[in-house]
Amino acid sequence: MQAVRVEARNIQLAYGTTPVLRDITLAIEPGEFFAILGPSGSGKSTLLRLIAGFNRHQAGELLVGGKDVTGIVPWKRNVGMVFQNYALWPHMTVARNVAFGLEERRLPRDEIRRRTEAALELVGLAGYGDRRPGQLSGGQQQRVALARTLAIEPQVLLLDEPLSNLDARLRLQMRQELLALHRRLGLTTIFVTHDQEEAMTICDRIAVMDHGVIQQVGTPVELFDEPANRFVAGFVGSVNLFEGELRAGDLFVSPTLGECRLPAGLAARPPGPACLAFRPHAVRLDAAGAGGGDGLGFDGTIAAAAFQGDSVRYEVRVAGASVIVEQPHRRRDIGWREGTAVRLRIASDELRLIAA
C-alpha cells in the first residue's frame, strides 16, 4: 500500500463564534509517524476529527494523498481512526468488530475472514475472535480497536490519545508496539496526545498546538533544543524561564534574576523584552566560590532538594529568582543539603533567548 501525504492549508474552524482552529497549515509526509501535541482544549482532537471527517472547517483546504477531502463524508474517506475509549461495540464479538469495516465494503466472505484473522494476528490477538469486548483487558481492547481500524487498510491511521486509558506499564509496552507496527506497515500515522514524553519517544515529528494555533513543528530534538516560543519551551520538557529586557552590549536585565552579561552571539536580536531560558539538567552545581568556565554563572542557595531516584531536583534561590536544577544521582552521592551556598553555571550552548 502506498503511504499518502496529509496536508492542511490555512484551515479555520469555529464552533459558533468560538474559534477552535486558527489558520492551521501543516504537511505530514507519507509514512511519517506524526504527533499532534497540546494541552486539552488546544484543538488537537478537533484537527484529528477534521481529518476523519467528523468536523467541518469553514475555510482552507485539507488534502489527503493530494486530493481535497472537504465535503467527503466520514464513511467514504478510508481514514482509519482509533478512538480514545476504543468504541468497541459491546453487542458484537471481537471478530465481528474487526470484520465490520470489511463487511461494509462488501468484500467476499472468505476475504473478510482472512483479513480479520490477519488483523487480529497482527496485534497479537489471534484466537480471541469469539470473545466479547467486555471480556478483554484494557490493553487487549486497545489492540482490538487497532486491528479493527487496520483491517480496512486505511490510507492514514489516526490515533486519538490511544494510550491514555492504559496503566503506566502497559502504556510503555503499547508505545513500543505501536512503533513496531508503524515500522512494519509504513502507514502515515497521526497521533494526538497531551503527553510530551509519549510524543517525543515514538514520533518522527511533532506539531505543538495551543489555542487552536500550531506553535511549532519539528523533530523531538528540534522542539526540545530550539523551542520557538515560551509555550513550546515550557510544554516540551521543563525549563527555567526568566522574563527580562535585553539591552545594548548583550546585557540581560531581569527583575528577579538580576543583571547578567550574555555570552557573545546569543543575543542575535535588537534590544527589547525577551526571556532567558535553560533546562534544569543544563545547570552545573559547584561549591560556592568555584570559578571559571564559559556561559553564565550565578551564586545561589539550595532551598529544597527532592530525590527522584535517577536524579535529584533542587530548587535554588538566586537573587529574587528560583532556579530548578536537576543533577544525575550516583550511588552514595549525598548531594547538596538545604541551605548550602552553591555556584551555578550554565554553558553557553545551553542558553536560549526567546521572544517574550
Place this chain on the structure above:
Amino acid sequence: MILVAVALAIAAFLAVFLAAPVASVFHAAFASGAGGFTLAHFESFLQISLMRESFWNSLWVAGLSVVFASLIAVPLAYFTVRFRFRGALLIQTLGVLPLIMPPFVGAVAMQLLFGRSGSVNLLLNDAFGFAIPFMDGLNGVIFVESLHYFPFILLNLVVSLRNIDGAMEESAQNLGASGWRLFRRIIFPLALPGYVAGASLVFVKVFDDLGTPLVLGTTNMLAPQAYLRITSVGIEDPIGYVISVVMVTFSVAALWASARLLKGRDFATLQRGGTSLQRRELSPGQQIAAYGWVGLVLLLVLSPHLGILLMSLSRVWSFSVLPEGFTLAHYATVFAQSKGMIVNTLVYCGAAALIDVVLGAAIAYLILRTRLPGRQLLDLAASSALAIPGVVLAIGYLRAFRGLELPFMQTAFTASALALVMAYAVRRLPYALRSCMAVLAQLHVSLEEAAENLGASKARTVRRIVVPLMAGGILAGFVTSFITAAVELSATIVLSSSASQAPMSYGIYLYMQSIAGRGPGAALGVIAVVIVGVGTYASHWLLERRSAPLARPIA
C-alpha cells in the same frame, strides 16, 4: 435483630397478600375434587372452543399491540434523539400523556371518534364513501392499547439511545457504515435493551388488561373470560383459575424471556465525560415530512383525551362528527352522585401508596445496605407482583380469603375496602421499590459511615441521614404508586362489591355501561385524568428537584 424482624414482617406481608392468593389460584386450577393433582381442568379448558379462541385472541392482541406501539414509538424516539428537532422535549413529554389516562376511559371516547359511526368514519364516508373498521372487535382493543402503552417503549428507548457513546457511531462511520445500515447494525442493537424492556412490558400489560376489552364489549379474550367465569359461573368454577394460571404463565414467560435476552447486555456505553450521539440537521424537505408525521401521531395519541373531554361536556353525541351542544351538567351529576368515589380513590390509593413506600424503602435498605442472607429474595418476591395480572390477584383474594371476616366489623374481608387497598399495595409495590432502590443506590455509603463515625447508631443514621436523603425518591415512589393504583381497573372490578365503597375507576366503568351514563362517566374520567396528571407532574417535579442525575427507564 431489628433487621431480621423487619425482613420477616415484609416476608409475611408478601406471603399473605401475594404468595397465598396466587398459590390458591394455582391450587384450584390443579386440584381434583378429591384434593389430588389433576390436569382435567386444563383439558376441559382446551375443549371449550371459546377458551381456545380467547387464548389466541389475547396473544394476537398483545402481539399486534407491541407491533403498532413500536411503529409509533421507535421513529418518535429515534427522530427526537437523533436530529436537531425543534420541540423534541415537547414531543417526548406529549408522548407520555397517554399513560396518565386509564385506557378503558379513553376506549369509549375512541369509539365515538373512530368507531363505525364515529367522527372519523363519518367524515371518511362523506368524502370518499368508505369507512375503516378501527374499532371493530379485536381491532378496537389493539388500537386503544397500542395508543395507550407505546410510551413504555418510547421512554425506555429514548434512555437507551441517549446512553450510546457518540464514538460508537463515529467509529462505524469511520469504517464505512452510514444511513440505514448504521442504524440497523450499530444504533438499534445498542438500544435494543431499552426496546426489549419496553416491548415486553407492553406485551404483558396488554395481555393482562381487563378494563379495555370489557368496556369495548370484547369478551372473547382471556382476562374478560376469567372475570366473567368467576363472577357469573361462580367462585368454585375451575376454568376461571385455569385461565388465571395461563395468564400468569404467559406474563412470567414474557418477562423471563426479555430478562434472558438482556442478560449481560448492559450496553450503556456512554462514559463519564463522553459525548452522546451527535444531533444532525434535517433538510427542509425532511423537516416537513418529520413534523407532519409527528403531528399526525400526536393527534392520534391525544385523541382519547380530546374525546373524553368532549364527551364530558356534550349534551348529545352520536352519529355526528362533533357533539350537538355543550353542558356542564355531567360534572354536576358526578359531584352529586359520586363524590364518595373520588374520596374513596384518594383514601385507598393513599393508603396503598403509603404501604408501598414503607415496604419499598425497607426492602431497598435491606438489599443495598445489609448482608442479611436471602435479602435478594425479598426483591424478587416484591418485583414478581409485576407478573401477576390484577384479575388473577383479585381472584386469588376471593379464593384465599373467602369466609374470612374482619374482626369487630361483621363484614367479609373480600367485601371490604381493605382487600382493595392490599391488592393495590401489592400490585404497585414494584414501582415504589424501584424508586427507592434508585435513590438509595446513588447515596454513597460514606455519608452514613460519617454519621456513625460521629456517634449515631444505625437506627439514628437511618432516621437522620438515609430517610431525609431518600425523601425525593420515596415521594416519587408514593406518587407513582398512587396514580397507577388510581387507574387500576382489573382488580377493582373483581373486588368492588358495592358502589358506596368503590373507587372512581369502578365508577367510570359503571357509568360507561349505559348510554345515558356516558356523559357523567366521561366527566369522572376527566377528573381522574386531572388527578393523575397533577400527580405525574408532581412526581416529575420532585425528582427534578432532587436532581436525580440519571433518567430512569420505566418498568
